[in-house]
Amino acid sequence: MQRIYMDANATTPLLPEVLAAMEPFWMEDFANASSIHHHGQAARRGVDHARERMAAFLGCQAAEVVFNSGGTESDNTALRGVLRPGDHLITTAMEHSAILTTAAHLEKLGVEVTRVAPLADGSMDPEAIRAAIRPNTRLISMMLANNETGVIQPAEAVGRVAADAGVLLHLDAVQAAGKIPICVEEIGCHLLSISAHKMHGPKGVGVLYVRRGTQMESLVLGGGHERRRRAGTENVPGIVGFGAAAEIARKSLADGAMERLSVLRDRLENGLLSRIAGCGVNGGAALRVANTTNLWFDSVDSEALVIALDLKGVSVSGGSACHSGATEPSHVLMAMGLDKTRARASLRLSLLKTATEADVDAVLEILPPAVERLRALSPALAGTLA
Amino acid sequence: MSTATAISAANAAKDLIAVAMSGGVDSSTVAAMLRAQGADVIGLTLQLWDQNRLAGKPGVPTRSTGRCCSLDDVYDARRVAETLGIPYYVVNQQDRFEHDVVQPFVRDYLNGRTPIPCSLCNNHLKFDQLLKTARQIGATKIATGHYARNEYDAARGRWILRRPADLAKDQTWFLFGLTQEQLAHTLFPLGESTKPEVREIARSSGLTLADKPDSQEICFIPGGDYKQFIANYLDEQGERLPDSAGELVSTSGETLGQHEGIHNFTIGQRKGLGIFAPNPLYVLHIDPASKSVTVGPEMELNRASLLVHRLNWIGIAALDEPRRAEVRIRHSQQPTAATLEPVGEDRVRVRFDEPQRAVTPGHSAVFYDGDEVLGGGWILPPEAAAGAMGSAATAQGCC
Secondary structure (H helix, E strand, C coil): CCCEECECCCCCCCCHHHHHHHCHHHHCCCCCCCCCCHHHHHHHHHHHHHHHHHHHHHCCCHHHEEEECCHHHHHHHHHHCCCCCCCEEEEECCCCHHHHHHHHHHHHCCCEEEEECCCCCCCCCHHHHHHCCCCCEEEEEEECECCCCCEECCHHHHHHHHHHHCCEEEEECCCCECCECCCHHHHCCCEEEEEHHHHCCCCCCEEEEECCCCCCCCCCCCCCHHHHCCCCCCCHHHHHHHHHHHHHHHHHHHCCHHHHHHHHHHHHHHHHHHHCCCEEECCCCCCECCCEEEEEECCCCHHHHHHHHHHCCEECECCEECCCCCEECCHHHHHCCCCHHHHHCEEEEECCCCCCHHHHHHHHHHHHHHHHHHHHCCCCCCCCCC | CCHHHHHHHHHCCCCEEEEECCCCHHHHHHHHHHHHCCCEEEEEEEECCCCCCCCCCCCCCCCCCCCCCCHHHHHHHHHHHHHHCCCEEEEECHHHHHHHHHHHHHHHHHCCCCCCHHHHHHHHHHHHHHHHHHHHCCCCEEECCCCCEEEEECCCCEEEEECCCCHHHCCHHHHCCCCHHHHHCEECCCCCCCHHHHHHHHHHCCCCCCCCCCCCCCCCCCCCCHHHHHHHHHHHCCCCCCCCCEEEECCCCCEEEEECCHHHCCCCCCCCCCCCCCCCCEEEEEECCCCEEEEECHHHHEEEEEEEEEEEECCCCCCCCCEEEEEECCCCCCCEEEEEEECCCCEEEEEEEEEEECCCECEEEEEEECCEEEEEEEECCHHHHCCCCCCHHHHCCCC
16 A cells, blocks of 8 residues: 655654765764864864854854754743743744643743733734733744644734834744745844754754844853853754754755645645535635644544545544544634534645655545545444443 | 545544553553454553542642543553553543532532442443443444443343353442443453453553552542542532531431531441441431431342333343343442332332341442343432422432
8 A cells, every 4th residue: 555644743753865975974973062072073063064054044043053852942941941930921922732741731830921822814913912011021932834734923013013112033934944935133032943854853852042132041051062052962863953954955946846835735635625515614715824734524523534545545633633543623723712513524735846746646535535434434334232 | 645535544443442541450451452353452551530639738748640531540540551561541521520520519518418429420420421432433332441341132132241251359339330332332351250350361461450459449539538628629619518417317307416417427327427326327328308317227228119211221221121130229239139020210129028127228239130231320318209299309310
């Protein structure tokens, strides 16, 4: 059975060039990048080069790039490194759990938290964020693009809100990176999280952009790595891989890869909308990243649909996985105003940038009958005891 | 041939069987047995209850290690699926479980009945929702680790349910609610096996959980303290435990003491009555209307007959006239001789040859003919059985 992967927002495979860039740093240039000797300098070169590539990717200075273990650590550091009891945090109701769980934790420690709901189209209203500002507001934390709907948030407008109020702005750009150009200078954010494995880099590597002069405490204490902003021996192969992935992403954004991908996504989305009655797009009215579509199907439980599609060779996602691996209805869709049933009936398809027309056409063949089968067997089996 | 055609051709080959995997030895062995027979198998685990939901409330550790749907059990089930090389999925049925099992469980106790959550779970989750999900995703049948046997009897044109080869493990009492449709789409591969044989198959299949102990408790109440669970659940729902405190009375109506709520009692209970008496006293009757609990000597627990409602028939299409049968009113009991008499719409009176101890409203009475399950129903409180107080409210039963 041929397998089709349409869950790029969960993670992406390494590109061959990324693997090739990492290869020397496992066994040859294996040393500790902090060591002063020849071996250490070879590893340091790899880290420095990756940092420069990352700076070019984000439109910042190399010194503002902090490598760490991933998006979750970046989000944790941004919030916990900045906020103190008595401070006020403004975030949104549709953030990733790396933000929402950290915010709830800080709330218990005495940080005030406002979670602003998105508009029905899945985008944030910058004025709603402005209205939430208090005298003690210290930080605004918002996604740049939503993981489930792909909706791109008005970062520059929120950047102006933050600047007007004199508060810090953190962007969780994990789902945006590699899909839209990012320039931290233009946005005017102070902190920004990205993760390698969402953009064809290795798992276990992330970056927190920290604007020069931003007061932030390190979350991981120890040695003076990363300009004392993140202790721990550098994951050199991972960092090198992330640098290579960022460089490839920067070039492919300039080369129109996303325009090509959005044509494929629209072919998929429109194909499904025309083949299946009683379905629609969540966040379809807003500006979205090119690879994501989130669809609802009347009278369908997307958990069963995900399994049915998997058994037909198509990997997609519905809702978010809870601790056991079971699916919970998406808090993102519910924050947009969908009821639980509609949220449970929603499916996310997210294309790799290497996706082909054949992949899309295969899904257009497989998904409609799977939805039909679910709907046909949807009423409870006859005769069950009440 | 297009990609899509190739995929559907590859999938059309064989019937797909979904095994309901709990992470225990029995269901894991079922998956191994079917796999060894060359069947196309997938594993499904129902996520029914979040063990951490009531964590931190009185009597509940902050990090629960309970059995039902615990991370450990899901991990065990997943490891079995990995060992066998079968696809495995966890299906979230927490809302339905709460609505169809937990809430009726709480309500039954508050109404002076003693519920059987396992039967409710079988009727509403395992053989209804799970089968539905299995068929939706392309499976034709489900298989479970229950000790029971089912087969189609062409002469009667019915699917029948039989006790298993290992009568010590017989679980048919919990399965009386299965419909013909459900029986037709269910496999019980352990029906011919004994528990030691099942453990041996698990071992020889390379399953590391072959010696995992059997679960005994109510799966969503790890510590077994159902009273604490009811209090904690109501508290979580923002509800107060209804005040059902009342009197402990003798069979002659004499007040012997006070009690703190009828949900603390079950028929036949001896401990925790708080009464000093020359001879042991047992709970004979719980009256939710007056909140009184009648206690008396053990011999008065015996009942010669009982009335059941909300019937389900398996071996026969209906009961049109009185017939002989054997009846079980609890899981731990062997079937005992009785006569079944139809009483109007959806009710049967059971007349035992020998009076039976502790007839418990909320439990089920299951009818057998030899090793075959004829059907069963839910036991009504005695006032409804006597026809004196057969109100609509009483007849609503446990759901």
